[in-house]
Amino acid sequence: MSNQSESPNPTSSSNKITLKTSDNEVFEVEEAVAMKFCTVKQYFDDENNNNVTSGTSTTLIPLPNVESHPLAILITYCKKHLEIKANNADNKKEMEIDMEHYEREFLKNVMPQELTELILAANYLNFKEALDFFCRAVASAIQNKSVEYVRKFFGLESDFKPGEEEKLREEFAWSFEGVDED
Amino acid sequence: MTILRSSSKLEPKDSEEADKNSEPLIPGLPDHIVELCLLRVPYPEQPLVRSVSSSWKRLITDPTFLVSKNALSLSLPYVFVSAFHKSTARIQWQALDPRSGRWFVLPPMPQCPPGFVCVSLPRRGKLFVLGGVGSDTECSTQSTVMYRSSTNQWSVLSPMLTPRSCFAAGSVNGKIITVAGGGTSSTGPITAVESYDPEGDTWTPVANMGTCLKRYDSAVIGNKMYVTEGWTWPVRFSPRGGVYDPDCDTWRDTSQAMREGWTGLSVVLGDRLFVISEYGDCPLKVYDPDCDTWRYVGGQKFPRGEMNKPLAVNGVEGKIYVVSFGLKVAIGKVCEVGNGDFKVEWEMVDGPEAFHDFSALNCQVLYG
Structure with missing residues (x-):
């Protein structure tokens, strides 16, 4: 600019x-x-x-x-x-x-x-x-994006315990449908 | 904070947890600025935020997050609808973003006895599902479950003191009041009233209503809860009802005009009681407390031809949300035109194909 x-x-x-x-x-x-x-x-x-x-x-x-x-x-x-x-x-x-x-x-x-x-x-x-x-x-x-996209965007890493992340994904399954392409 | 009995666990407060707290939400940005950003993520996107990292999850599930969101006027109302799915005989909750027309399915309730009653604390993003008839015993239950929008989870709370189904419930001054209803086979219909304090997760008995009604509708106006029987067939007696004042813990009679004009689904906007009449053209009426009379609301007619029964209704901020069979939603924008008169404009939101055989049972509005 x-x-x-x-x-x-x-x-x-x-x-x-x-x-x-x-x-x-x-x-x-x-x-x-x-x-x-x-x-x-x-x-x-x-x-x-x-x-x-x-x-x-x-x-x-x-x-x-x-x-x-x-x-x-x-x-x-x-x-x-x-x-x-x-x-x-x-x-x-x-x-x-x-x-x-x-x-x-x-x-x-x-x-x-x-x-x-x-x-x-x-x-x-x-x-x-x-x-x-x-x-x-x-x-x-970050709207309509995947978790991976958001982490990459901000330079973050998952700090969830093993199994915890899978549980979150399952629990919030509806939010992972229809996300934009990264 | 509410004590949660089952599905949500208390976070461990060990040293590992303390280390995590010191990690920045986003490297290179102060946490309070990241919070300002995440406060602007709309409610339906919050599950994504919770799944990014444990510090993000902790931030947005904290009860103060919604308080800040409300304080900055960033929270928006969402329409939550419980519906019965005919072909699978299941009850499912879903939420509509009325601005985008998008629906979101909620996780299943831990238990859903038919005849349950719903009430919410909209600004706290909490929805309560109370009582109902147990499927195994066919008796009323004391079941109390709560959904929190910030965690998108259900939890089981302290049970009501009295088993009940098909009763009246309302939220007054941050407390939940449950009134009368059907009891168990040994008690029969009950008149007991109790008050729930979400801060302490405790139920307390309060003044009895005195009479059992054939069915219950209720509305909270200001800090008083109005209960009515409505007109029931055969129309031989004028409907009964009463008003509960939690500040004095007393019941008194409502005016005959108010009871007799309460001829359908009720919704409160501001401090005014509106009723979508079940009869004729389904006119919308408003109760004028100063003149103790009902007035017809001007403007557009309720689109009754497009709205198949059963209907569920709720409202907030000058808008009435009516949900019909197939989860078609009519949004009525109500405004005062002076002299205590109101007018309404209706806008239709078609139900998604996936909900074509869902019957709406209940409608609540929560901020998220």
Whole structure:
């Protein structure tokens, strides 16, 4: 995914906030985007930074627990989220449909390993909508799958005692029918 | 937590178990985030989650899991139906996801004496099957079994104090109340009432109803349980009934208008009692407690032509679920249109081919 966030939006006159990742990349984002990251917002509230309130210069915020790759994706997601919300301000249903459509497309470009990175970043930034979305994505990734698929997906091994697993399978036989191809 | 007598065993609390507890649910992710993910797996997929690893199984079978799911508004209602299969003479439970129309068959009950009565604690994902007539003795039994959605297992609980079949049961304030019914050959019909506390797995006798009824229907409205005889042939006497208040442990009479208008299957939505009348066009009625009168519900007519008897009914969150022969389900969306009037819209979910000769016995709604 490209780092779209670095190109400033010429039509917007709002403040810019600069985020610095653990791998020393610098992202300049709109204040509205940065404020969706509660950790960043908290930083402002705590610091009561004069530069921000004066609205003239940008502020640099270090994010020692976030790498540039997931942050770039989260910024893209956040921008789109705000855009969809603004476009459908008076129609909640339309907004949900647009958001669902965007999220479906979004997931097509996300690899399973990336999902873990994104969850950790969203969790650190305390970006609630994204965390909820990624948790839903994990939940739907395992739906209709086999036990083997789920274990492989997450790098897990069965720790059931011999016989216990067979019993579980027998007991829950109905859930193993009609699963998707791995 | 409920003490389970048979099919579920207590987890051993040895050192090996403690080691397992420290293993992450998913390597590389904090456990509380994995929990947030697994909370979003819908109930029908949970057996898969339980089979992945013992730490996953432990997480989602813990009673607090459903509490968190409820708190985050992630739990959804499922329609549980017990049905009699004519050709094999077996009773089978299955659950419908009303959003997808998919059915799931539950494991067989440990015992299923005919004439049993069902009641549930929907938010706790617990369904109780009580009493019934023992097949060997042809006498009423004290049988108490419970299904838990989070384990997908049945367990046998403390038996009722009184053997009974064909009685009234309801859940009030998290407790189960069983009322009167048929007893054994030596006791005959009984009037005894008892209350079950799921926390302590104990039954306690409470105030008797006083009279035996010919048959029983009941509804819990607020924290009171209404019991009625309904109209029985020959229609010579006005139906009898009563209302039990568990806070005061007293019975009193219900109004005559309420009893006489209770002419079919009942279901409670919010604090309103609805009845699908067994007569005529099967109109849907709602009881207005302020005016002590029944009103017809507007909107669409109940699709009675498509719904072959016997019918089982339940409801939750403004929706009535009626299950017919062949497990065809009519979902009635009820909304208030002002002035105490309601209207309904019906939507049909066809029963799967595999259930074409199943008769619905009972319908419960559980959250999962």
